[in-house]
Amino acid sequence: MNHVISGAALPDGTRTDLFVRDGVLVDEAPAGAERIDAEGLVVLPGLVDPHTHLREPGREDAETVASGSAAAARGGYTAVCAMANTRPVTDTAEKAEHVFDLGVSAGLVEVAPIGAITKGLAGAELAELALMHRSRAKVNMFSDDGACLMDAQLMRRALEWVKPFGGVIAQHSQDTNLAGASACCHESEISGRLGLDPWPPVAEAAIIARDVMLAEATGSRLHVCHISTAEGVEVVRWAKSRGIRVTAEVTPHHLLLGTERVEGYDTTFKVNPPLRTSEHITAVREALADGTIDMVGTDHAPHAPQDKDHAFVDARPGMLGLEQALAVVMEVLLDELGWEGVADRMSHAPAKLAGLVAQGRPLSVGEPASLVLVDPASRAVVDRAASSSLSRNNPYHGLELPDPVQLTMWRGKVTYQRG
Ligand SMILES: NC(=O)N[C@@H](CC(=O)O)C(=O)O
Numbered sequence: 215m216n217h218v219i220s221g222a223a224l225p226d227g228t229r230t231d232l233f234v235r236d237g238v239l240v241d242e243a244p245a246g247a248e249r250i251d252a253e254g255l256v257v258l259p260g261l262v263d264p265h266t267h268l269r270e271p272g273r274e275d276a277e278t279v280a281s282g283s284a285a286a287a288r289g290g291y292t293a294v295c296a297m298a299n300t301r302p303v304t305d306t307a308e309k310a311e312h313v314f315d316l317g318v319s320a321g322l323v324e325v326a327p328i329g330a331i332t333k334g335l336a337g338a339e340l341a342e343l344a345l346m347h348r349s350r351a352k353v354n355m356f357s358d359d360g361a362c363l364m365d366a367q368l369m370r371r372a373l374e375w376v377k378p379f380g381g382v383i384a385q386h387s388q389d390t391n392l393a394g395a396s397a398c399c400h401e402s403e404i405s406g407r408l409g410l411d412p413w414p415p416v417a418e419a420a421i422i423a424r425d426v427m428l429a430e431a432t433g434s435r436l437h438v439c440h441i442s443t444a445e446g447v448e449v450v451r452w453a454k455s456r457g458i459r460v461t462a463e464v465t466p467h468h469l470l471l472g473t474e475r476v477e478g479y480d481t482t483f484k485v486n487p488p489l490r491t492s493e494h495i496t497a498v499r500e501a502l503a504d505g506t507i508d509m510v511g512t513d514h515a516p517h518a519p520q521d522k523d524h525a526f527v528d529a530r531p532g533m534l535g536l537e538q539a540l541a542v543v544m545e546v547l548l549d550e551l552g553w554e555g556v557a558d559r560m561s562h563a564p565a566k567l568a569g570l571v572a573q574g575r576p577l578s579v580g581e582p583a584s585l586v587l588v589d590p591a592s593r594a595v596v597d598r599a600a601s602s603s604l605s606r607n608n609p610y611h612g613l614e615l616p617d618p619v620q621l622t623m624w625r626g627k628v629t630y631q632r633g
Pocket residue numbers: 267299359360361386484485486487513515516530531532533
């Protein structure tokens with residue numbers, strides 16, 4: 215199907231008509247094109263999530279590649295990078311190709327598998343990084359996310375292994391000696407009062423500091439997952455000033471929600487790293503605005519009720535993010551970033567990180583027609599039931615937020631349309 219999208223505003227503010235033929239932006243209206251009225255809407259390049267948990271294979275009750283892809287399209291995304299902590303773990307070329315193929319069959323977004331750094335995420339032995347890269351899945355990013363790769367020598371070796379093909383190592387920065395498996399609340403007056411094991415900011419900053427030094431020593435690329443602390447941001451800022459090849463992402467929930475959400479022991483708000491206090495929230499917002507933090511990563515982490523309906527300490531950490539990420543970024547930072555900044559932090563920068571050459575492109579003639587139409591004025595109360603995800607651990611349930619996504623198009627195909 216060919217389209218004419220009329221009257222949308224580009225990120226730089228200019229109003230334009232976009233012509234879509236055979237999945238590509240062209241310079242004149244194709245014959246028989248379907249008209250999409252975009253008067254009053256903003257058009258952004260399709261969003262790219264560098265950090266999504268699809269639960270297939272293994273936990274298809276919580277999310278499948280298809281349901282997660284639908285949630286992504288509903289959130290304005292045209293690509294997601296699928297984390298490796300499935301069952302089995304994505305630690306071989308065959309397993310990466312399996313996830314890749316599931317993404318192709320779902321047909322709603324580009325699904326780019328992230329490969330594990332170590333076999334089974336066990337932190338003991340490197341996975342077959344180069345074979346995953348050379349597979350049909352073309353894996354370019356590797357992460358043991360869910361677990362921190364604590365062994366500095368293995369981290370060094372991983373950085374060395376991916377350097378020749380331009381790969382990147384994405385770290386879940388959590389020193390497990392400082393913040394172990396039971397740590398589940400930002401170290402603060404609240405963790406003490408609620409009796410929850412504290413997760414101190416230094417457990418994040420110490421690993422980031424170690425890893426940027428390893429990135430410098432190897433000349434390789436490091437990506438910091440879900441940065442959440444002012445201290446972590448300072449280390450990244452320092453590393454960038456030295457020319458170290460490091461990028462960082464922040465989640466929507468760390469931009470908006472504070473640690474006080476856990477006061478009622480509602481396990482929806484249990485997440486790793488934990489929700490933090492206002493000084494940290496301010497720091498990550500400022501860092502995303504000034505570019506120290508390069509991008510937004512949702513860390514969309516669906517969990518089934520039987521994994522969340524437990525005492526706080528026993529519940530699985532993680533919360534949904536794909537469907538409200540753009541809304542949250544608009545709510546907290548649209549004034550500072552402008553639409554061009556939003557397009558950079560949510561599309562251009564993550565596409566570049568993951569090496570997705572057909573994503574995060576400018577909306578100009580000859581480029582893929584992968585885009586999202588955004589209503590800047592619409593607002594709504596979030597309802598966790600109105601979701602394409604199979605899970606309901608939505609931390610924004612009941613909050614009034616922007617409700618921007620009107621239509622998502624991936625390579626000329628409408629993958630989500632409002633109403
Ligand atoms: N963020 C989380 O709290 N949970 C993630 C793992 C992770 O991102 O570390 C998950 O897979 O559920």
